[in-house]
Amino acid sequence: MSSPDGTAPPDRPDGTAADQVAAADAVEAKIEDLVHEDAGPAPRFGGLAEEHAEQEQAEQADKTAGVPAADGTEPPATGGKLELGAVGHLGDRLFGGLARGSGGLVVLIVAFVGIFLLALAIPALADDKSSFLFSRIWEPGGDNPRFGIAALFYTTVVSSIIAMIIAVPIAIGVALFITYYAPKKLAAPVAHAVDLLAAVPSIVYGLWGALFFAPILLPVINGLSDALGWIPVFAKPVGDNVGVVFTASVVLAIMILPVVTAISREIFAQTPIAHREGALALGATKWEMVRMAVLPYGRSGVVSASMLGLGRALGETVAVLIILSVPNGNDPWNSSIFAGGETFASKIANNAAEFDSPEKTGAYIAAGLVLFVVTFLVNSAARIIVDRSAPGKKRPRRNRRAGSTAAEGAES
């Protein structure tokens, strides 16, 4: 704050970041005065002219300081933004408080979800007579409640991972088709069509999957288990059971396809034109251009998109509930993906009518808590990958950061 009074025009010998900050402060102070004292028209005019001059000067400063005015929309990213938060107006305090409160509410909600689930799960977990994490038995009722999530965890994770293995390559293909292969006129309708897949309610996916899609998967299941049946995961199915984990996985793959496609598409479209043209100029074929310029550029984006898709698949309830056949209580547990099973979500939804005693409810809430924690971890991982290395965001961010650190340095 080199000119805190706000009325005196700040001296501007050469364009440096310090001047920019000082100039911005001056404008800010001026406007504060206007708001507070309801100043007459004359100083107001002066203020406007001042601001204009400052803007020009700030732009010059940008040039001389070597900070490229990358995003022209917010000219002096360092100090031009007028921060009027602390004006002290009643309306401002009220509205600002509401906005802050809403932001805080979001944090509170997520915290509450964890806390409440934990609070209700702990008493049930304390009564649990078997290992919660490693047991496969689920008999929460009665005097001797025993429940373990091992089988649920296995089915949930395996079905989601298979869904991801199927969905991600196809999603990358579709995203590439939309961004670089489809004719220009076709690209937008195609993108909308893929988005429509997300508009189909999950219960409809479940119905369609169980009735129409599962039967045509039978030959695939038989072929796979014939070829790979010696691995326990691909063990031969018992009978012609269509409600198997594999079928659920394929339907989950279709359901997460639009999410992964949409994010990959955006990242691919952001590949710098210089990279693409450089590859083509070196004589690369279109595929080589994609492989050498587009895919490496979009890798982290695709990884985080896949993680988001995985999060979706882990939590999907109704489609899985309808498709998967629940194994008989007396049957031995089967690790094959060509057998039935239950995921966390489908187990909870299947037994919603059973929530009669606190112990039982607690057992299901404990299962829900595990699902929450798993999706929390997966989604945080997606977020961290995006933050760390999203190529599309790197450049402007760096510039902004460089600009702001310069300004902070000058200020201190």
Added chain:
Amino acid sequence: MTAIAENKPAYDGKVLDLSGKSGARAFRNTLATVLIVLAFVLAMIPLVWILFTVVSKGYHLLLTADWWSQSQRGITVRRAGGGAYHAIMGTLIMSLITAVIAVPIAILGAVFLVEYGKGTRIAKVVSFMIDILTGVPSIVAALFIYAVWITIFGFNRVGFAVSLALVLLMLPVVLRSTEEMLKLVPDELREASYALGVPKWKTILKVVVPTAFGGIVTGVMLGLARVMGETAPLLILVGYSKNINLNPFNGFMGALPTMINQDRTELALPNAADRVWAAALTLILLVLALNLLARLIARYSAIKSK
């Protein structure tokens, strides 16, 4: 001299011809193109198949007036007749309550992120939590509301509890899209308003939010479309009722997803199957209509960038 001349033909024609690609590279290029087009075709198959199935099996009930005006009261699985009025109204009521609660919080939260908290640590935490909330499975949201609403407060299973669970799912969708739209509002507009001495809160309410209004409405539509098809909260938090119940605070309530769920085990009976597919078609039409509306609004109200 002659040696050079003899060498020459070796260079033109085969080696120096850069216009074509070598066999292997050209093959790989073609293969990749075929695979990419194939991926797209593969992705389109389920969409077309599902839409065809639902439309062809469900359309004829939708053409009757009863479907839109009658409930399923007193109609057993085997009998034909009745309609989906109770379920359509239930779905609409629950999602409207959801929107009434979620939209103001979402918009204010976005205002906080863009206008008040930009760059602060709190904003980063809030932003992170929104991402987490986006990923919360609907069944977990439903369990949370079950834990609070039923286990702790001891209330009954009612439609309003479903709305509360849906708020958790709708909030992040609307918040994110609103945030994107507020970010697009040019700073010049804000600065012009400030320069005229307008306080910040009025600037936001009268300049920033109206400028982004179309985009915010789009986000609300998409959020509504997302929560309408959710089934898990309905299964846990409210019972299905065949009667018309328009009171979200009392009694069981019909909804389209639970109406589908109700009869899906009886698909061998033609009348039950008809109802299931007709309800599925109605639900898809509702969701699609909201999506299309969102697209239209987005197209005609985009913020003009310079």
